[in-house]
Amino acid sequence: xxKPNDLNxxxxxxxxxxxVGYFSFYPAARAVYLSFQTxxxxxxxxNYKSLLYYGLSSAxxxxxxxxxxALLIQLAIGLGAASILLREFRGKRVFSALVIIxxxxxxxxxxxxxxxxxxxxxxxYANALLELLHLPQFNWYANTLASLFTVMVAxxxxxTPIVTLILLAGMSGVSPDLYRAAEIDGAGALRRFIHITxxxxxxxxxxxxxxxxxxxxxxxxxPLVLVGYRIPLLTTLTYxxxxxxxxxxxxxxxxxxxxxxxxxxxxxxxVLKLGGGRR
Amino acid sequence: MTTIQRVLVYAxxxxxxxxxxxxxxxxxxxxxAPVQYTLDKIYPAQxxxxxxxxxxxxxxxxxxxxxxxxxxxxxxxxxxxxxxxxGFPAGYGLSRVSKxxxxxxxxxxxxxNMMPAIVIAIPISTQFVRLGLxxxxxxxxxxxxxxxxxxxxxxxxxxxxxIPRELEYQARIDGAGVGRTMLGVLAPLAKPGIAAAFLLxxxxxxxxxxxxxxxxxxxxxxxILIYHNIQRGNLLASTAFALFLxxxxxxxxxxxxxxxxxxxxxxxxxx
Amino acid sequence: xxxxxxxxxxxxxYGDKKVIDDLSLGIEPGEFFVVLGxxxxxxxxxxxLIAGIEQPDSGRILVNGVDVTSQxxxxxxxxxxxxxxxxxxxxTVRGNISFPLRMHGASKDTIRGKVESVSKLLKxxxxxxxxxxxxxxxxxxxxxxxxxxxxxPSVFLxxxxxxxxxxxxxxxxxxxxxxxxxxxxxTFVYVTHDQKEAASLADRVGVLHGGKFECVSRYQDxxxxxxxxxxxxxxxxxxxNFIPINSGSGDGAVEAGFRPEWVKVGSEGFHAEVExxxxxxxxxxxxxxxxxxxxxxxxxxxxREVGEEIRFKPVKQLTFxxxxxxxxxxxxxxxxxxxx
Ligand SMILES: Nc1ncnc2c1ncn2[C@@H]1O[C@H](COP(=O)(O)OP(=O)(O)O)[C@@H](O)[C@H]1O
Ligand SMILES: [Mg+2]
Numbered sequence: 001x002x003k004p005n006d007l008n009x010x011x012x013x014x015x016x017x018x019x020v021g022y023f024s025f026y027p028a029a030r031a032v033y034l035s036f037q038t039x040x041x042x043x044x045x046x047n048y049k050s051l052l053y054y055g056l057s058s059a060x061x062x063x064x065x066x067x068x069x070a071l072l073i074q075l076a077i078g079l080g081a082a083s084i085l086l087r088e089f090r091g092k093r094v095f096s097a098l099v100i101i102x103x104x105x106x107x108x109x110x111x112x113x114x115x116x117x118x119x120x121x122x123x124x125y126a127n128a129l130l131e132l133l134h135l136p137q138f139n140w141y142a143n144t145l146a147s148l149f150t151v152m153v154a155x156x157x158x159x160t161p162i163v164t165l166i167l168l169a170g171m172s173g174v175s176p177d178l179y180r181a182a183e184i185d186g187a188g189a190l191r192r193f194i195h196i197t198x199x200x201x202x203x204x205x206x207x208x209x210x211x212x213x214x215x216x217x218x219x220x221x222x223p224l225v226l227v228g229y230r231i232p233l234l235t236t237l238t239y240x241x242x243x244x245x246x247x248x249x250x251x252x253x254x255x256x257x258x259x260x261x262x263x264x265x266x267x268x269x270x271v272l273k274l275g276g277g278r279r
Numbered sequence: 280m281t282t283i284q285r286v287l288v289y290a291x292x293x294x295x296x297x298x299x300x301x302x303x304x305x306x307x308x309x310x311x312a313p314v315q316y317t318l319d320k321i322y323p324a325q326x327x328x329x330x331x332x333x334x335x336x337x338x339x340x341x342x343x344x345x346x347x348x349x350x351x352x353x354x355x356x357x358x359x360x361x362x363x364x365x366g367f368p369a370g371y372g373l374s375r376v377s378k379x380x381x382x383x384x385x386x387x388x389x390x391x392n393m394m395p396a397i398v399i400a401i402p403i404s405t406q407f408v409r410l411g412l413x414x415x416x417x418x419x420x421x422x423x424x425x426x427x428x429x430x431x432x433x434x435x436x437x438x439x440x441x442i443p444r445e446l447e448y449q450a451r452i453d454g455a456g457v458g459r460t461m462l463g464v465l466a467p468l469a470k471p472g473i474a475a476a477f478l479l480x481x482x483x484x485x486x487x488x489x490x491x492x493x494x495x496x497x498x499x500x501x502x503i504l505i506y507h508n509i510q511r512g513n514l515l516a517s518t519a520f521a522l523f524l525x526x527x528x529x530x531x532x533x534x535x536x537x538x539x540x541x542x543x544x545x546x547x548x549x550x
Numbered sequence: 551x552x553x554x555x556x557x558x559x560x561x562x563x564y565g566d567k568k569v570i571d572d573l574s575l576g577i578e579p580g581e582f583f584v585v586l587g588x589x590x591x592x593x594x595x596x597x598x599l600i601a602g603i604e605q606p607d608s609g610r611i612l613v614n615g616v617d618v619t620s621q622x623x624x625x626x627x628x629x630x631x632x633x634x635x636x637x638x639x640x641x642t643v644r645g646n647i648s649f650p651l652r653m654h655g656a657s658k659d660t661i662r663g664k665v666e667s668v669s670k671l672l673k674x675x676x677x678x679x680x681x682x683x684x685x686x687x688x689x690x691x692x693x694x695x696x697x698x699x700x701x702x703p704s705v706f707l708x709x710x711x712x713x714x715x716x717x718x719x720x721x722x723x724x725x726x727x728x729x730x731x732x733x734x735x736x737t738f739v740y741v742t743h744d745q746k747e748a749a750s751l752a753d754r755v756g757v758l759h760g761g762k763f764e765c766v767s768r769y770q771d772x773x774x775x776x777x778x779x780x781x782x783x784x785x786x787x788x789x790x791n792f793i794p795i796n797s798g799s800g801d802g803a804v805e806a807g808f809r810p811e812w813v814k815v816g817s818e819g820f821h822a823e824v825e826x827x828x829x830x831x832x833x834x835x836x837x838x839x840x841x842x843x844x845x846x847x848x849x850x851x852x853x854r855e856v857g858e859e860i861r862f863k864p865v866k867q868l869t870f871x872x873x874x875x876x877x878x879x880x881x882x883x884x885x886x887x888x889x890x
Contacts, residue, residue, distance in 0.1 A: 009372045009375040010372060012368035012372030013373060015369070016366065016388070020425065023399070024391045028402075030402040031401060080291055080295065081295045084288055091292070096536070099295065104486075104533075105525050106524055107486065108488050109524055112306070112509060112517050113303070114302060115514075116306075116309055116318070122321055123321030124323075125323060128324075129325065132325065157298065157299070211393075220488065221506070225506065238397050239493075250401075257395070257401055260395050260398060261394075264393060264398075267393070268390055443636065445632045448598070448603045451603065452628060455624060
């Protein structure tokens with residue numbers, strides 16, 4: 001039963017909900033609706049069929065590969081950084097401030113910077129480092145996989161801090177007694193990590209994966225600057241159609257946006273399922 | 280900690296620090312060193328003693344920087360203001376309704392946060408053309424607010440949850456109406472959270488790329504100006520703009536450290 | 551005559567849980583009324599209803615004979631002190647005390663004068679300019695009280711205002727509170743779970759149980775002659791003892807009830823074995839099991855041994871039928887409760 005009190009307080013939330021309804025849910029629904037139209041006809045799949053011809057499947061494949069790879073990198077570094085932040089050591093305050101700095105750096109700035117570090121061959125700052133160490137040079141864009149990896153590294157630089165903070169929140173919640181008990185039982189640091197830390201922060205890992213996963217699907221500025229339209233992703237493909245002057249392309253962009261939305265929606269459903277279980 | 284563990288912690292911290300700081304170092308190097316030591320070299324030096332302000336001065340004076348700066352500022356303040364105007368009542372309301380209602384509302388906001396900007400921007404662009412908002416800072420701000428509002432609301436919500444309800448009751452009993460209770464008693468207590476929500480929203484807008492390029496490509500904000508200059512090959516100019524864009528935001532980020540918590544970042548998921 | 555504060559058939563539920571159930575009450579001007587009850591029985595809810603923070607599901611609330619049921623808290627002219635004090639943390643002591651006056655649009659001079667005099671009365675005039683976080687718990691409690699007293703409200707509501715103080719301060723604060731109430735001749739509704747507090751402060755006590763007043767009367771009266779078994783059990787340091795009586799007539803369970811101090815230990819009466827002993831100020835409380843079965847607590851001035859067989863006889867006892875006190879004719883008992 002809802003108390004009448006709730007209704008009064010709902011009035012305070014209402015403007016925000018109205019706002020997101022009008023500017024988020026309504027346009028999203030419109031995008032889906034319009035994607036099944038052309039300037040001349042209604043409820044047709046022609047936009048989607050044309051997309052297939054224009055490389056939709058490789059865009060989907062690339063997007064999924066990029067998402068998985070970037071998540072793995074961010075999780076690995078995030079776990080390491082969070083484990084470090086959990087301990088007391090000299091310089092911890094400085095370190096914890098450093099760790100969040102990339103969060104404040106605009107994506108497009110990260111893109112500029114990494115275009116200096118990983119420019120198309122020859123040279124660049126990364127290759128200059130390799131040369132200093134007398135290691136072989138590397139073409140960061142030799143093939144699709146290499147290009148995607150370059151984007152992943154740049155993206156992880158910007159986004160590992162969020163993952164770190166979420167994992168740190170989870171790790172701080174694990175009782176130190178558990179570690180002490182395990183230590184007394186003779187478990188080494190690695191074993192403690194595998195048998196105590198990981199199972200206890202499962203929830204936080206899931207949250208980090210979900211939040212970052214959705215954002216990875218939406219990754220846009222970085223690939224746009226680093227690889228342009230050469231390696232299509234769902235976002236850059238959509239944008240390519242959108243920024244072309246043709247009205248037919250506008251409808252293609254809606255169809256491709258709808259597919260992106262479908263992926264994100266699937267992800268969100270997983271979130272709500274998981275979230276619902278925990279509440 | 281044993282010595283080995285200590286060494287491992289410091290080594291790990293060093294590696295992570297290097298990964299996080301090296302790109303910023305490169306940006307500063309390109310920004311402040313003469314171009315013959317940086318971008319003109321195939322293998323640029325990792326370190327140089329030659330510094331100049333010429334790159335910055337040239338970029339900021341001769342690449343039409345003022346209009347984008349003004350636009351970015353106007354948009355960011357609009358987004359910050361909207362976040363407080365909508366997020367303050369919403370955060371307050373969320374902290375006062377029953378658990379069921381609040382988790383439904385925060386789930387909605389969380390879903391909004393996850394909506395792809397590009398999906399929303401494409402249909403909105405045609406509507407904005409009709410409304411005369413396409414290309415204006417108001418249009419960009421209204422769209423960017425979608426990114427900022429959920430986070431701002433969660434921060435303010437958290438702040439209000441920490442304020443005992445009895446203070447509000449007390450104010451009402453002491454004779455304050457609803458408005459005076461909000462503005463005279465609650466707002467001062469929620470000030471740090473409101474400030475954080477404003478700054479964070481300001482910063483999200485200042486950095487935002489997708490809505491800005493889709494809804495105002497011709498009259499750009501600074502991030503779009505940076506992108507345009509990369510495309511035209513004006514790398515030094517885009518570096519200068521990038522530095523200009525980054526420095527205030529890094530300062531705000533460090534200031535807001537306390538609010539950049541896992542709880543807020545994960546929003547509604549943890550409920 | 552009109553009551554200062556009157557509740558008629560007030561009910562309040564949270565979800566399916568009925569917290570206040572058809573409760574009626576009238577409080578006289580200048581009365582110190584204490585609401586006593588175990589925690590979770592709805593004492594705070596009752597005060598919130600009176601203050602207007604919560605709305606009753608049904609029933610009416612009258613102040614000075616005026617129906618205020620639909621009035622918001624700021625229109626009711628009622629002052630309240632919360633258990634947590636609810637001091638405005640961003641204001642000084644002066645800012646806190648003057649807040650209600652400012653809200654009621656008093657002039658600067660009036661505010662200054664009233665704040666000075668109430669802070670002298672409560673001996674906090676030396677910390678007027680301090681932030682409330684910088685003063686002691688006892689001082690914070692006084693500030694909360696001062697903020698209520700500085701106005702001229704119809705009724706004062708106090709929700710366990712002394713429970714956050716340490717024992718010694720609590721005793722002196724209790725005495726002072728009583729003195730102030732007498733001096734100002736104000737109407738107080740005071741909530742507590744502490745019987746000693748109720749006994750020493752109240753003109754009348756209402757014991758809240760199951761959403762209703764189990765009994766409303768002077769504390770001593772209800773202690774001496776509790777209207778129900780539940781009340782006998784609840785009041786006092788030790789619960790009242792009950793032993794079944796064979797009444798012969800078949801109309802329900804009949805029990806004898808007596809307090810530990812109402813018995814004489816000697817050579818007559820019930821047989822019992824001592825199971826445990828607690829001593830307090832030269833007196834001994836014996837936890838016994840009677841040969842008839844029920845366990846009892848009795849008071850004695852002689853030290854006994856655990857396992858010792860004793861005999862005891864109540865010199866005074868009450869009769870309960872089906873959990874209700876059987877009132878003997880001619881005996882003066884408290885006024886009937888709303889439950890009767
Ligand atoms: N806002 C509320 N929502 C739901 N239940 C409540 C609320 N306030 C109090 N209750 C419930 O009502 C009962 C009485 O609470 P309260 O009035 O605080 O008791 P007391 O002050 O006697 O300890 C408790 O069981 C409590 O859980
Ligand atoms: Mg209470």
